[in-house]
Amino acid sequence: MAIAEIQGQSTEDVRPPVRLFRNLNAKIASIPMIMTAVFVFIGCTVWTIVHSFTKSRLLPKLDFVGLDQYERLWGTRRWLVSIENLAIYGICSLVLSLVIGFTLAALLDRKIRFENTFRTILLYPFALSFIVTGLVWQWILNPDFGIQSVVRGWGWESFTFDPLYNPDIVIFGILIAGIWQGSGFIMVVMLAGLRGIDEEIWKAARVDGIPTWKTYIFVVIPMMRPVFVTALVLITSGIVKVYDLVVAQTSGGPGIASEVPAKYVYDKMFQAQNLGQGFAASTMMLLSVVIILIPWAYLEFGGKKRG
Amino acid sequence: MGYTSENLAEIAIDTPQTLAEPSVRIKNLDLNFGSVKVLQNLNLDVGKGEFLVLLGSSGCGKSTLLNCIAGLLDVSGGQIFINGKNVTWSEPSERGIGMVFQSYALYPQMTVEGNLSFGLKNARIPKEEIAKRVARAAEILQIEPLLKRKPSALSGGQRQRVAIGRALVRDVDVFLFDEPLSNLDAKLRADLRVEIKRLHNQLDNTMIYVTHDQVEAMTLADRIAIMKGGKIQQLAAPGEIYNRPVNKYVAGFIGSPSMNFLQGNIQTGDTDVFLSGDVSIPLAGYAFDGLGRSPGKAWLGIRPEHILTGAEAEAAPFNTQAVIEIVEPMGSDTLVWTQLAGERIRIRMDGQSDVREGDTITIGFHAERVSLFDEATENRI
Numbered sequence: 097m098a099i100a101e102i103q104g105q106s107t108e109d110v111r112p113p114v115r116l117f118r119n120l121n122a123k124i125a126s127i128p129m130i131m132t133a134v135f136v137f138i139g140c141t142v143w144t145i146v147h148s149f150t151k152s153r154l155l156p157k158l159d160f161v162g163l164d165q166y167e168r169l170w171g172t173r174r175w176l177v178s179i180e181n182l183a184i185y186g187i188c189s190l191v192l193s194l195v196i197g198f199t200l201a202a203l204l205d206r207k208i209r210f211e212n213t214f215r216t217i218l219l220y221p222f223a224l225s226f227i228v229t230g231l232v233w234q235w236i237l238n239p240d241f242g243i244q245s246v247v248r249g250w251g252w253e254s255f256t257f258d259p260l261y262n263p264d265i266v267i268f269g270i271l272i273a274g275i276w277q278g279s280g281f282i283m284v285v286m287l288a289g290l291r292g293i294d295e296e297i298w299k300a301a302r303v304d305g306i307p308t309w310k311t312y313i314f315v316v317i318p319m320m321r322p323v324f325v326t327a328l329v330l331i332t333s334g335i336v337k338v339y340d341l342v343v344a345q346t347s348g349g350p351g352i353a354s355e356v357p358a359k360y361v362y363d364k365m366f367q368a369q370n371l372g373q374g375f376a377a378s379t380m381m382l383l384s385v386v387i388i389l390i391p392w393a394y395l396e397f398g399g400k401k402r403g
Numbered sequence: 404m405g406y407t408s409e410n411l412a413e414i415a416i417d418t419p420q421t422l423a424e425p426s427v428r429i430k431n432l433d434l435n436f437g438s439v440k441v442l443q444n445l446n447l448d449v450g451k452g453e454f455l456v457l458l459g460s461s462g463c464g465k466s467t468l469l470n471c472i473a474g475l476l477d478v479s480g481g482q483i484f485i486n487g488k489n490v491t492w493s494e495p496s497e498r499g500i501g502m503v504f505q506s507y508a509l510y511p512q513m514t515v516e517g518n519l520s521f522g523l524k525n526a527r528i529p530k531e532e533i534a535k536r537v538a539r540a541a542e543i544l545q546i547e548p549l550l551k552r553k554p555s556a557l558s559g560g561q562r563q564r565v566a567i568g569r570a571l572v573r574d575v576d577v578f579l580f581d582e583p584l585s586n587l588d589a590k591l592r593a594d595l596r597v598e599i600k601r602l603h604n605q606l607d608n609t610m611i612y613v614t615h616d617q618v619e620a621m622t623l624a625d626r627i628a629i630m631k632g633g634k635i636q637q638l639a640a641p642g643e644i645y646n647r648p649v650n651k652y653v654a655g656f657i658g659s660p661s662m663n664f665l666q667g668n669i670q671t672g673d674t675d676v677f678l679s680g681d682v683s684i685p686l687a688g689y690a691f692d693g694l695g696r697s698p699g700k701a702w703l704g705i706r707p708e709h710i711l712t713g714a715e716a717e718a719a720p721f722n723t724q725a726v727i728e729i730v731e732p733m734g735s736d737t738l739v740w741t742q743l744a745g746e747r748i749r750i751r752m753d754g755q756s757d758v759r760e761g762d763t764i765t766i767g768f769h770a771e772r773v774s775l776f777d778e779a780t781e782n783r784i
């Protein structure tokens with residue numbers, strides 16, 4: 097009622113501007129981007145989903161077969177292995193990147209000497225492409241040339257370290273390369289966040305007698321929530337991109353032990369000439385991203401309106 | 404007999420307040436950042452229950468000195484005693500101090516209550532005791548209704564109250580303030596200033612308060628230490644600093660608008676006079692006794708509020724005619740700019756005076772209101 101009164105009053109004096117026309121220039125300027133988003137992202141997504149219910153092979157064809165492609169997908173061992181690998185890689189990479197990135201940043205933030213040098217060294221891997229990283233680590237982890245042969249050369253003849261050739265742990269060999277490449281960047285993001293923390297907060301905590309580690313956990317990390325969200329997005333995009341790393345390091349082997357979903361999609365669409373199967377797999381990937389994203393978006397944005 | 408920074412230490416110990424055991428004693432303190440010497444051989448005693456203000460322009464080392472007392476910086480030399488205990492190398496939390504910062508430095512993810520109790524919980528103080536102390540601090544600072552709120556839901560003034568509360572619950576004898584009011588707007592600043600004064604009267608703690616605002620310093624302090632370049636220029640009660648500044652820097656720093664200075668020569672003889680250009684100012688009745696010893700080049704300082712006009716000026720031992728260049732009405736009083744002996748000077752007049760730019764008025768002053776400073780050393784004569 098109060099609002100109605102106020103609005104009624106204000107229309108008598110000055111007419112409030114029509115909302116649609118506020119910041120008109122900015123709105124016009126953003127039209128191309130909005131169009132791109134609508135047609136390319138949403139349009140292509142819908143097109144893909146629709147075709148995942150067809151039996152398209154070399155070319156897309158609207159020849160509907162219901163859920164056949166999905167039944168076949170979930171009956172394929174290679175797909176199941178891919179999903180399992182992605183889950184292991186994703187969870188480990190998320191946790192380790194955050195922990196290692198934050199720890200390195202916290203160490204650098206303690207005002208050590210040669211900070212710039214360390215930062216450059218740790219950031220360097222990020223400048224390399226996944227293919228280069230993959231190849232470098234393929235050599236390092238190669239039993240005949242890498243760590244294993246070096247240690248054996250020192251006289252420990254029975255030493256074995258061949259993650260890329262052992263189906264049980266091959267995904268961890270890929271994980272090492274992924275972490276090595278990504279942690280430096282996460283560290284820099286975290287370091288920027290830590291530098292944004294007011295010096296006086298640290299002083300206040302010291303006067304209060306709070307130990308450094310407790311200050312990090314109870315004061316600093318909660319203050320860095322936006323930085324963690326950014327890091328999370330960056331790491332997640334790295335997880336989705338793991339395709340290149342796998343191709344460079346193992347090509348999915350030994351056998352199918354290091355397959356990942358993105359590689360499955362690519363192989364089905366462009367090598368096995370089975371578009372329908374590829375579309376079904378990519379729709380499943382989209383679905384899982386949505387399942388992860390919706391609760392997060394709800395917490396992040398729904399929470400703000402309430403709080 | 405001027406007191407310069409060299410013999411300050413003795414003077415500080417001579418004042419009756421510090422004859423009893425001082426609450427905070429700083430002996431020969433040095434502090435360097437790498438090769439930059441910020442504080443050098445600094446001595447300072449702060450009496451029990453005293454309100455000491457460290458005043459100086461930005462970058463003169465006030466915060467550095469306060470952080471040394473708090474233990475947030477490792478000193479390069481010298482010693483610090485708090486309540487008779489040598490705390491030079493103790494952790495901040497073990498020194499018996501509480502501290503309030505310019506940016507409030509509250510823990511943003513905790514409620515007000517959490518902010519007040521976090522340090523106490525960490526020190527494993529029993530729950531009932533914590534509750535008692537928080538309730539007492541909240542009552543003293545009138546923040547009881549805010550206890551469940553987060554700092555982001557508080558105004559600047561409320562945040563600073565909470566920050567003071569966080570120092571209060573520590574139950575310590577010495578409070579350190581680092582420009583606590585600088586982030587507040589003028590009105591709130593005045594309110595909280597009075598609040599802090601009331602707090603000091605109520606608690607009787609020792610307070611060391613850093614500011615660059617001379618109004619805060621003059622109104623709050625028992626004694627003010629004026630700092631420049633890491634040295635204490637003068638340590639004295641506010642009135643003393645205003646009336647008897649030891650050197651030209653202190654004289655120009657304290658007082659708003661600041662003191663007028665004329666450059667010239669002192670001529671001693673039958674009658675002592677100060678000569679500046681074609682102006683000759685008689686010095687009979689000069690309030691300090693250094694005249695005999697230092698004839699020569701000097702600065703003459705006279706505060707804008709001590710320059711008389713009209714009939715009072717006619718009656719003063721020194722008077723002259725001056726043309727008004729600019730008039731700045733400020734309500735309660737009016738600031739008038741004019742020239743004397745080729746220098747631009749300010750005069751503070753009654754707010755009701757109806758002078759106008761271009762008018763010629765009589766100005767004058769008494770020699771006992773004047774301060775003279777040696778041109779070379781800038782110390783008071």
Ligand SMILES: Nc1ncnc2c1ncn2[C@@H]1O[C@H](COP(=O)(O)OP(=O)(O)O)[C@@H](O)[C@H]1O
Pocket residue numbers: 436439441459460461462463464465466467468
């Ligand atoms: N961490 C630091 N490293 C190097 N120089 C510093 C540091 N902190 C302060 N300084 C220098 O010490 C001097 C005094 O600083 P500070 O005590 O903060 O002055 P203020 O009187 O404004 O509080 C300044 O010249 C400043 O540049």
Ligand SMILES: [Mg+2]
Pocket residue numbers: 465466467582
């Ligand atoms: Mg400061």
